[in-house]
Amino acid sequence: xxxxxxxxxxxxxxxxxxxxxxxxxxxxxxxxxxxxxxxxxxxxxxxxxxxxxxxxxxxxxxxxxxxxxxxxxxxxxxxxxxxxxxxxxxxxxxxxxxxxxxxxxxxxxxxxxxxxxxxxxxxxxxxxxxxxxxxxxxxxxxxxxxxxxxxxxxxxxxxxxxxxxxxxxxxxxxxxxxxxxxxxxxxxxxxxxxxxxxxxxxxxxxxxxxxxxxxxxxxxxxxxxxxxxxxxxxxxxxxxxxxxxxxxxxxxxxxxxxxxxxxxxxxxxxxxxxxxxxxxxxxxxxxxxxxx
Amino acid sequence: xxxxxxxxxxxxxxxxxxxxxxxxxxxxxxxxxxxxxxxxxxxxxxxxxxxxxxxxxxxxxxxxxxxxxxxxxxxxxxxxxxxxxxxxxxxxxxxxxxxxxxxxxxxxxxxxxxxxxxxxxxxxxxxxxxxxxxxxxxxxxxxxxxxxxxxxxxxxxxxxxxxxxxxxxxxxxxxxxxxxxxxxxxxxxxxxxxxxxxxxxxxxxxxxxxxxxxxxxxxxxxxxxxxxxxxxxxxxxxxxxxxxxxxxxxxxxxxxxxxxxxxxxxxxxxxxxxxxxxxxxxxxxxxxxxxx
Numbered sequence: 001x002x003x004x005x006x007x008x009x010x011x012x013x014x015x016x017x018x019x020x021x022x023x024x025x026x027x028x029x030x031x032x033x034x035x036x037x038x039x040x041x042x043x044x045x046x047x048x049x050x051x052x053x054x055x056x057x058x059x060x061x062x063x064x065x066x067x068x069x070x071x072x073x074x075x076x077x078x079x080x081x082x083x084x085x086x087x088x089x090x091x092x093x094x095x096x097x098x099x100x101x102x103x104x105x106x107x108x109x110x111x112x113x114x115x116x117x118x119x120x121x122x123x124x125x126x127x128x129x130x131x132x133x134x135x136x137x138x139x140x141x142x143x144x145x146x147x148x149x150x151x152x153x154x155x156x157x158x159x160x161x162x163x164x165x166x167x168x169x170x171x172x173x174x175x176x177x178x179x180x181x182x183x184x185x186x187x188x189x190x191x192x193x194x195x196x197x198x199x200x201x202x203x204x205x206x207x208x209x210x211x212x213x214x215x216x217x218x219x220x221x222x223x224x225x226x227x228x229x230x231x232x233x234x235x236x237x238x239x240x241x242x243x244x245x246x247x248x249x250x251x252x253x254x255x256x257x258x259x260x261x262x263x264x265x266x267x268x269x270x271x272x273x274x275x276x277x278x279x280x281x282x283x284x285x286x287x288x289x290x291x292x
Numbered sequence: 293x294x295x296x297x298x299x300x301x302x303x304x305x306x307x308x309x310x311x312x313x314x315x316x317x318x319x320x321x322x323x324x325x326x327x328x329x330x331x332x333x334x335x336x337x338x339x340x341x342x343x344x345x346x347x348x349x350x351x352x353x354x355x356x357x358x359x360x361x362x363x364x365x366x367x368x369x370x371x372x373x374x375x376x377x378x379x380x381x382x383x384x385x386x387x388x389x390x391x392x393x394x395x396x397x398x399x400x401x402x403x404x405x406x407x408x409x410x411x412x413x414x415x416x417x418x419x420x421x422x423x424x425x426x427x428x429x430x431x432x433x434x435x436x437x438x439x440x441x442x443x444x445x446x447x448x449x450x451x452x453x454x455x456x457x458x459x460x461x462x463x464x465x466x467x468x469x470x471x472x473x474x475x476x477x478x479x480x481x482x483x484x485x486x487x488x489x490x491x492x493x494x495x496x497x498x499x500x501x502x503x504x505x506x507x508x509x510x511x512x513x514x515x516x517x518x519x520x521x522x523x524x525x526x527x528x529x530x531x532x533x534x535x536x537x538x539x540x541x542x543x544x545x546x547x548x549x550x551x552x553x554x555x556x557x558x559x560x561x562x563x564x565x566x567x568x569x570x571x572x573x574x575x576x577x578x579x580x581x582x583x584x
Contacts, residue, residue: 019480020480025387028382028383028387029383029387029389032376032380032382032383033383033389033391035376035379036395038424039447039451040398040401040402040448041398042417042423043405043413043417043448044401044405044413046413046417046422046423047409047412047413050413050416089318089319089322092314092315092318092319093315093319093323095311095315096312096315096316096319097319099309099311099312099315100309100312100316102316108319108320108323110559110563111323111327111328113559114331114559115327116506117505117509117555117558117562118509118552118555119508119510119511119528119529119532119548119555120509120510120511120512120529121509121530121532121533121548122334122509122532122551122552125334125532125536125544125545126333126334127330129330129333129334129337129541129545130329130330130333132541134541136333136336136337157326160326161326161327161330164326164327180309183309184308184309187309187310192310193309193310193311196309197311215403215404218403218404221406222404222406222407222408222409223406224406224407224408224511224512225407225512225529228511228512228533229536242406242407242408242409242512243408245408245409245412249412249516254416257412258412258416261406261408261409261412261413264405264406264408264409265405265409267404268401268404268406269404271404272397272398272404273397275397275400275404276393276396276397
């Protein structure tokens with residue numbers, strides 16, 4: 001039965017029955033690559049050409065400006081707090097969701113993804129409503145004299161919100177696939193909970209963890225909308241790099257705006273390079289959805 | 293038997309793995325503090341306004357125009373992405389060509405590039421004196437500072453959502469189905485429209501919904517290219533920011549509440565679509581397994 005089938009198929013497949021003619025194939029490839037080049041690569045190239053339009057001198061000057069340096073510093077501080085916070089949360093959430101059975105698990109997973117479907121502007125707004133001048137959580141703050149909105153804590157909070165799901169959503173599918181056999185073996189051999197976590201679970205998920213941290217960090221450093229709402233745009237104080245780009249751009253200081261933007265574009269390129277490296281080298285140790 | 297053993301072990305009613313109360317407790321606490329409580333604040337704040345005021349804000353001409361613009365442009369951009377995303381996914385799964393790895397990494401650029409950088413780069417390209425804008429100028433097409441510019445920015449932002457959801461499904465399609473269709477006398481076009489497309493539809497719709505949801509709330513990449521003229525090119529998230537800057541909190545929160553309700557509905561729709569898509573995939577897989 002199978003032999004006759006295969007014979008019939010090979011006879012047919014000599015034609016163009018299960019693939020397209022070379023011309024169609026060629027046309028589709030050209031169309032797809034032209035779209036990608038025009039829509040994705042051209043904007044990237046234009047960032048660097050615009051940044052260097054007035055020469056290297058202006059470029060360096062724009063990056064060493066005290067306000068630019070302050071913006072770079074604040075961006076690094078915000079992501080240095082937001083990324084570890086989401087890393088710890090991601091591990092805890094993935095541990096609870098993948099190693100145990102409980103009711104409402106699917107709902108919890110949906111809630112963790114929620115920040116991805118909220119507009120960045122709304123993400124900023126919720127903290128203004130909470131901690132702003134007439135915020136409902138204001139009484140808590142008045143006793144401690146902490147400023148959150150138009151200050152660094154607000155920027156950190158907004159950054160944590162928009163990058164909230166990144167680590168958890170990389171870990172959950174992978175740890176689900178891996179099951180609990182390794183942990184059960186370790187425990188039955190006498191390891192305690194922390195030892196099992198450090199020596200068994202963590203090494204199993206390290207590349208997925210790094211992958212999540214990479215994406216989380218790229219978004220944390222590049223976030224604009226949410227941070228813009230809570231920052232107050234105080235130059236040299238509450239401006240992150242993307243906000244500094246906006247200010248320079250609105251002052252028609254295009255070369256400087258694109259110079260700072262080129263740093264962020266460089267960060268995006270490094271992120272993509274590392275991401276691609278992780279996918280090709282450790283693809284089998286990432287979640288199924290990330291194996292390209 | 294060897295397969296059954298770990299399966300039953302995983303289904304054990306009480307997991308021997310420690311750390312459940314700590315992991316779940318911390319997850320719920322952090323989720324509540326950072327995401328749920330602040331989000332709930334939007335609805336509490338809106339609820340204090342009373343139905344008449346909510347209605348007068350939500351139905352004001354400027355708000356309606358902004359919401360219509362946000363949803364309309366996001367819908368157009370998501371449709372563009374569905375068409376070109378499917379094309380790109382098809383070309384990357386089925387064909388080989390030089391530079392494939394590089395282009396594949398570039399597809400994720402919109403995830404990694406900060407939105408403000410994308411915004412100013414696209415504006416520079418599509419402005420009347422930009423590389424693309426100067427080509428379109430003689431044709432009488434204006435992109436920058438018009439609603440068309442918003443569609444361009446949202447298409448940039450949404451592309452990877454469609455490509456990355458459709459790709460794995462296309463890769464999973466068993467070539468045997470196409471061979472069977474061909475051996476039964478179907479033309480290549482019939483095979484594509486009757487065999488391949490139906491199995492891709494659920495994932496294509498998921499990608500479309502993800503791109504749409506992201507587009508509705510997008511802020512950073514849009515405000516530079518849009519022109520931001522009230523009633524014409526003013527998106528809903530921008531109107532929230534404007535109301536906040538006027539200290540018109542009721543106006544800001546009402547628009548935010550409308551957008552949040554839509555985001556929640558979209559999130560539920562996306563979850564349902566994903567469940568449908570997964571069922572579809574596993575059914576195809578079991579059908580294929582039975583054939584062998």
